[in-house]
Amino acid sequence: MLWKTTLLQFAALSSVHANTIATSNHARSDQLRWGACDVDDPSLQCANLTVPMDYTDPDSDATIQLHLLKVPAVRTPKKGSILFNFGGPGLEARHSLAGLSKRILALTGGDYDLIAHDPRGVAKTFTASCFNTSEERMAGPYAAMSSVADPEDRLALSTLWGASLALGNACYDYPSFQDKGPNLGTVFTARDLMQIVDAVEGDGLLRYWGLSYGTALGATVAAMFPDRIDRMILDSVVNPHQFYNYYDTEIWADADMVFSSFIKECLKAPEHCGFSHRNSTAFDIEKDIYNMIDSLKTEALAAGDQVVDSAIVRSFIRFSLYSPSSYSYLSRALDLLLSNNAAGFMEIYNENLAEGFLATVAQDESAFAIPCSDKIAPQQTFTELGEIFTELNGESRLLGSSGSGLAMICANWRFQAKERYTGNFESKTKHPLLVIGNRYDSATALRCAQNVTASFEDSVLVEHGGFGHGSWSQGSACTSKIIRSYFAEGTLPEYGTICEPDYGPFEPKTIDDVLKDIGFMDGE
Template identity: 30%
Template sequence: MRIPRCIAGRRRYAAATAAAVICSAVFTGPDLAAAGGAPSPSVPAPKLDWRPCVQGSRFDCATAKVPLDYLNPGRRTIELAVVKRKATGPGRRIGTLFFNPGGPGGPGTVQMPQNYEFFPREVRERFDIVSWDPRGIGSSTAVNCFDSRKEADAWSAGKPAGFPVGEQQRKTWIAAYKDLARRCQQRDPELLRHVSTADTARDLDQLRQAVGDRQLTYLGISYGTFLGATYANLFPGKVRAMVLDSNVDPQAWTHASDDDPRLTTFLRMGADRGAAAVLDKFLALCGSTTTARCAFSAGSPKATRDKFDQLMRRLRGHPLGAWTYGRTVGDVVNSLYIVHPGWTGLAGRLQNLWQGRVPEPSPLPSAPPVPNPNPYLGDEQAGAVFCSDSPNPRDPAAYHAMEEASATRAGDAGRFWTWAAEGCADWPATVANSYRGPWNKPTAHPVLLVGTTYDPATPYSGTQAMARELANARLLTHNGYGHTALLNPSSCVKNYESRYVIDGTLPPVGTTCLQDTPPFSAPKPRGGVATGGGAMAGTVS
């Protein structure tokens, strides 16, 4: 999400937080495909003219042309930017593995090259790895509501960082997103109606056909799990192997809560509680070690929690330069995603703030070998996709009360996650074609679900919910911290994923893997299988 400065969306966090779910939400309009949608007319697969992305690059790039509207394919077409790394094991290639890095709004042409080495070695040897910028995003035909980056940056700088604090900041925040909605409506309203996850799932099937694969092999992380589940239910017979890592609860994403229809998507998902639980673990583990391993340690878990609470109260009343309370909480939530080096860096920034020093900016990720390593990724891109799928309150005035309620149960993280969806309140577009279930269509082959026990964005409960929803799934539990097992590695998880993707072998029911390197500690070899515990999918093959 890119509204506001939250998860994987900001350019400066592109490599470190590639798995994030979006930070803005918008209202979903009438659903014309609620139970599966009308069959799409036959559309020829696009032709991919692969060329090295830049001279000497190991990655190849291409552009795919697809219909804007699959129900009217003869009208407007749009372009998808696509990237590929060929299988590294000559003569052993099986096919293509498609990868979605999350978001929505994650530019695959940037994030796949940045994170390529995280893929299991055996998978890189046997598969071409392909990713793309989804429609509306990055270097594909993109949602862009400003005339220039300068104008976009000025808009972003004019609203509070992280989330608003106090009545005046709330007014400024709400006015900023109302202005963004107005700008977007004026630019390309037709595109805004055709950037749903269902549209992207149809694009994915077009890309599958374009590379010549009879069935889809896929890895999706974070929001990419929702895309995978959508594909699996629109094209159940085309699933060869599908790994969904750090899962979004599809019912929470697509439907308002019966108990409280005013809740935002992220509060329905429990992202506020999840982030609060991980933050508590961060502080406890930090306080259990020395300042040499965690700079913010106060010598015990309780003392470190108290120190953090004191720092937040201090920043709320007296910001340190640009480091306001809202910006700091946003930085904390973002930094919980990647344990190494994210947690160590976070501890250092908190300690600097505690000592009255402005933290140094995080280093920028190195540019990957692609033509456009820094595409425009404005807040409106992720928001436009999220709008197409997920209902959120339309009354801006409702968010302050929700914030206070969430803060009661989840502390500072609750405030952040509540305002992460406020961009929905004035969003102008209604979706032309979406998919909101059912989620239990039998797939040609079972799906492998991976869930991390302490995940600050998509709680483990979301993976359990996905396991209950899908018709044919197996759950692999990653006993560790951070957002996605891909970016917080476990050799145990990688081994099971490799066997499944290569030959379809599922892990035993109830398997639990350990993280390779726990926070603030020396590495443990190869992330062994934990004994006891684990969970199984609702329907296990």
Template identity: 30%
Template sequence: MIYRYTVLSALLASASATPLALKRANLTTAQSWKDVPLSSDLTYVPCFDNFTCANLEVPLDYDNPDVGTTNIAFIKYEALNQPAKGDAIFNPGGPGGSPMNFFWDPSSYGLLRGLLGDDWNIVGMDPRGVNNSGPNLDCFDGHPAIRDFYEIQAFSDIDPRSSVSISKYFETSGAYGTWCSQTLNNTANYANTPATARDMLQYAEKLAESQGEPSEEAVVNYYGASYGTALGTTFAQMFPERVGKFIIDAVQDVEDYYFGSWSKNLLQADEAVNAFFSYCAEAGPNCALYRNGTTADDIKQRLDTVLKNMEDSPVTVADPNFVQFPVVLTHMDLRGLILTALYNPPVYWTSLATVISLLEERNGTLLVQFAEKGKMPVAECDNPPDTYSTIDPKLLIACNDNNKRFTVTEESLAALFMGQRDLSEYVGDVWPIVIVPQCRNLRFASPPNQVFNKFEVKETKSPILFIDNTIDPVTSSYDQMSAFFPGSGILLQDAVGHGVIVTTSNCTSSYVQKYLETLELPPPDTVCETDFDPFAAPAAGAEKRSVVPRTVPFSHRM
């Protein structure tokens, strides 16, 4: 998801750009990805001070090498305890998310290391079309400022409760597909999840060869969260005999993902909002919505009133101390922030409560900052924008994966919005924006051997460990997905949020690390206690992060 904040980018982005070139003091290491040599063997070189990097050349189509090749970027953080027990590939979500963002941030990486322990090399892999990996999926290649400006203008201020707004959104998204079809070349056909899964196997085989071991016996060790669960379960379906230590966190309904409607994500969204009400009431003065005798029902009624008032009468911000020009905020801006806050309560819930309390007084000065509205767009000559955006890769990969299974019409789009609103009264309006409609006019299609058709019951070489919070607002399908893999296990922790590292738990980390050591699964129905306290005053300098970058509001990032 550094990161942009607009409602639109909230609705759009899964991660902001990772710089392709970083300023580092140690000039003996690679300073940008262009300094990392491309090789068909797995050749690691020192990079960015604390890491090693590899640029692996792979076929665009493993069954048809004549199509050409592309590069896949890897960055490795060495295990603290050497020799390491192996390399574990990490995917933080998306599609379109880059693990490089996680690695640059010591706090987020520290949480990841706390979960997985100190015995494994953690390998960030940019999937096909993402950040430093090819093929190119930037529909505005060479013009990042135009791209960012367009994405904000095209998909902001959408109100699915207005038929006129839905019609405009339908046509705008179709135009986006037409544009990308003209600006990208046919290599975009090969950016999809099955191809990326095959790239993971290529990595494992090349690693085995570099260590003098037989490539045909290599297995993939993996930790994937959110969309990373789609990538991980796809790999396990395609190559069940090559599954090593596999941890699937924040488990989405991957069948629904491949269908293309993304309609089964919000199963626990309102349950998460209700938890916000309860924790706020229990937090007392640490929650800005608390008053003497406040109950969870009181807070719910107050939020409902604010949303209804903003739907009927939007809030304006015209204070030059906060905006560069007057801004109108609608209920969609607040719903977007609510969705973001559900991803990582320890980071966002305190601010969300303050935003709501100010809006009760028709004061939108804090919400406008989260929405990053009221600011002039970045000019390339003044402040160069991020070179990489996750939005184009997210859309192209998701559209290739769904393979036109979901028929997008204006009527089906309106029905999708209504269905999501039935699932979640608070964030259902926000979820369908920027995924489904863009696919209808794209001309790209993956070759038949890179189209994933259906899930089947598969026995894997090693048991898979599925993990999640008891309340995950956007992915809670661990029961459904684990059923495809007999012998797999489920570990839950008592918390609210997207991905288990929204909080800390010695119980969770001990079970995860025991699994990585011995493949031992937790006992059935295990639920770990945690340190989850979303309204606790943070210690000085403390920061908690989820599997999604904390500064990317309003998006359904996955």
């Protein structure tokens, strides 16, 4: 990783006891006014749903509007709706669903409506913004927050600390954020999800697919409302225990192994691999890259008016490892840098990462405001955070330090969510959860998926043997069939199921090719 008959009851109960809330008198979908969307596909439909701004205050009449997008089912009889959250937090879920509609219809069978909303704080929904313009945002503390600092680099860490403190102060002092800050938590978003269920489902049951941060949201709603879970997939899993009660360290546990495996797979596909001309082993190339990154910590390179330092290289590696479709250009860029061609590296960086990533970051503060308002972290001062920096680096030498910035922002965040989930996620849902974890996911380690599976009774983990962030990153007929069967019949695979991808990480294929091969998606 990525909506009022019962509202007073919601507000009166803590999240731990939310499963006792009545589920009768559900509003039906014909009460939502579905109409045209602000997307190119005319078959898609949109609607707005009004929900309370603050579920803990039954006397308040303040509301917010959730913006919903629906991909209508293409088969009859229709079985209901599946709700989605694609992660982040901060991703615009509506536009993500619009762009992925054909793929998801194929995976889910086509007989469900697919619905996504931009959660509170995201995009135009109760926007979590602390600055007047994107230019003001990027000129302020964000300029320093883009850095990556190692535990021994006290100067860089101190700069990051100052930037995170400035960001926390900017949000605390921003007038419109006073109401928004305490009302952005994941529990409120979970309640929003159930409001959507009440508006679109006659049976009051949730069918849901969450990815990355969407798994923290999914685990929360499953623990709060276990008797209302009909189907739920958690894919590319965040550890929800750490999400609420600690800093996010476990997610990085596989990053170094993934990077090593990336180099090995690269050399197996010389026609797509930037390292193929080198007469070197994967071990030697990896060693050279680490040495190069270390050298850039003390002697950065210039590429015209741009600086190439350790932080920008590791950020480039971090986001490129999300998808195997990026692996070829990642290998070319690193190969250029190994030859001291900083200009060539920055050309690939600017073409493939900088504009899209910075444009996303520059939109709002949801990526910080949501997790930091949820989190009760034990270390709060710069000195106390030292052990967290060390722990992050211990999880991943390459990418663990990428978590330092978020840890510092959360330590300096001055808003707490009005309602947090305080349970242990040990719950038995109406229907068991399907959990999917990638073996080679540098952003959410497989260990996180194993921990969540152990929490929810009778849930089953599929180990997807692919690279990238989420099971869609490298397609597998095995995994795709399990997903289709789960939504169609509620069928769960055997415990210990492992699904391998149908093609290599450097092959120019996608999961859509797999879906066409197995007859789930029409060829074009």
